Amino acid sequence: MRVVMFRSLRVSLAVACGVAIVVPGYPAAEPLELVASDEAVRSTQIIQRFASQQDATQVLNWSAPSSAVGVRQIASNAGNLVDINDRALKSVRQDFDGKQLSLNEIVLNTIAALESIEQDSSNIGNAVIGGDIGNVEQYFADGSVQHAINHLILPDLPNTVRQVGLNTMNLVYSEQSVALSSQNFTKQAEQVVDNRLNVAGVGAGGAIVQEGTNLGNIIIARNVDEVVRDFSGDQVINNVVTLQNGARWGSISQNGINIANYIEAESIGYLRQTSSNGQQIVNNRVEQVTLDGLTQTITSPNITQNSNNYVNVIVLKKTLPDGTSQVVDVLQSAEYGQTVQGANAGAVSQTGNAVVIER
Numbered sequence: 001m002r003v004v005m006f007r008s009l010r011v012s013l014a015v016a017c018g019v020a021i022v023v024p025g026y027p028a029a030e031p032l033e034l035v036a037s038d039e040a041v042r043s044t045q046i047i048q049r050f051a052s053q054q055d056a057t058q059v060l061n062w063s064a065p066s067s068a069v070g071v072r073q074i075a076s077n078a079g080n081l082v083d084i085n086d087r088a089l090k091s092v093r094q095d096f097d098g099k100q101l102s103l104n105e106i107v108l109n110t111i112a113a114l115e116s117i118e119q120d121s122s123n124i125g126n127a128v129i130g131g132d133i134g135n136v137e138q139y140f141a142d143g144s145v146q147h148a149i150n151h152l153i154l155p156d157l158p159n160t161v162r163q164v165g166l167n168t169m170n171l172v173y174s175e176q177s178v179a180l181s182s183q184n185f186t187k188q189a190e191q192v193v194d195n196r197l198n199v200a201g202v203g204a205g206g207a208i209v210q211e212g213t214n215l216g217n218i219i220i221a222r223n224v225d226e227v228v229r230d231f232s233g234d235q236v237i238n239n240v241v242t243l244q245n246g247a248r249w250g251s252i253s254q255n256g257i258n259i260a261n262y263i264e265a266e267s268i269g270y271l272r273q274t275s276s277n278g279q280q281i282v283n284n285r286v287e288q289v290t291l292d293g294l295t296q297t298i299t300s301p302n303i304t305q306n307s308n309n310y311v312n313v314i315v316l317k318k319t320l321p322d323g324t325s326q327v328v329d330v331l332q333s334a335e336y337g338q339t340v341q342g343a344n345a346g347a348v349s350q351t352g353n354a355v356v357i358e359r
């Protein structure tokens with residue numbers, strides 16, 4: 001197994017909620033970016049507690065798109081964030097005890113001139129980005145939820161439909177070092193992505209893309225001294241397309257990836273990571289409504305489905321500057337359910353307790 005998706009990860013934090021409607025001759029709207037405050041930049045000891053609910057919801061019932069050629073919805077929530085680029089941090093504690101809901105919904109009764117529809121929903125909580133980082137404690141409490149939803153009801157298909165959902169919880173990123181990190185994703189906490197598309201008419205030759213990603217307990221740094229963490233919650237992705245009997249489409253691509261307890265570094269001193277009680281589920285499904293009103297799952301033609309679940313993954317990068325190999329003291333335990341549904345003409349990966357050494 002080779003995990004490469006985080007090699008150049010740089011988190012862009014945004015709090016945005018808006019609809020971008022593209023009409024020929026008019027510029028599209030852009031999301032707002034979150035910028036760290038001067039107070040946070042100057043501070044070396046930070047304590048953050050999130051104990052509430054964030055709802056970024058928007059529903060568009062559109063009866064006459066007229067001359068619009070493209071629609072893009074962006075819904076995003078962010079809570080407990082520290083981003084001070086390459087400055088040093090002495091200590092950070094982040095407690096997240098609440099819920100984040102990002103919802104995009106569009107209901108159309110005609111496609112008219114529309115060529116593309118895009119929906120992006122995301123939630124991020126407990127994220128630390130800095131230079132040399134001392135002590136980091138991150139806690140995702142029982143009953144806490146991140147839920148990213150994209151919902152479309154269409155009469156037919158435009159050229160392109162794209163739905164993307166992303167949840168991120170307990171992230172530490174440093175291009176330098178992390179001394180001590182503690183991450184806890186508790187038993188009754190969960191991350192859920194729901195991408196759902198319902199085409200009520202005969203369809204068309206358009207392309208459908210659905211992508212869901214859940215990231216929990218992620219550490220990326222050059223050097224890591226000590227990490228102790230546990231992941232016991234749930235990660236669930238539902239990519240569902242519902243079509244009528246006899247409907248047409250060009251292609252359908254469904255992709256889901258769940259990652260829990262991931263660490264990437266050039267050197268790691270001590271690592272203890274456990275995962276138990278929870279589950280990772282990727283449900284990729286294309287349904288067809290029969291003439292008698294029942295639904296049946298279909299896997300062709302031109303349907304590609306990819307499902308990936310990873311838990312307790314260590315990626316050791318280059319050797320140390322003096323050419324010696326890294327010495328890592330590792331304790332890993334995974335008693336964790338992993339389930340996939342729908343993997344037609346695509347890839348399925350279910351990995352627990354993996355060490356990848358890159359040379």
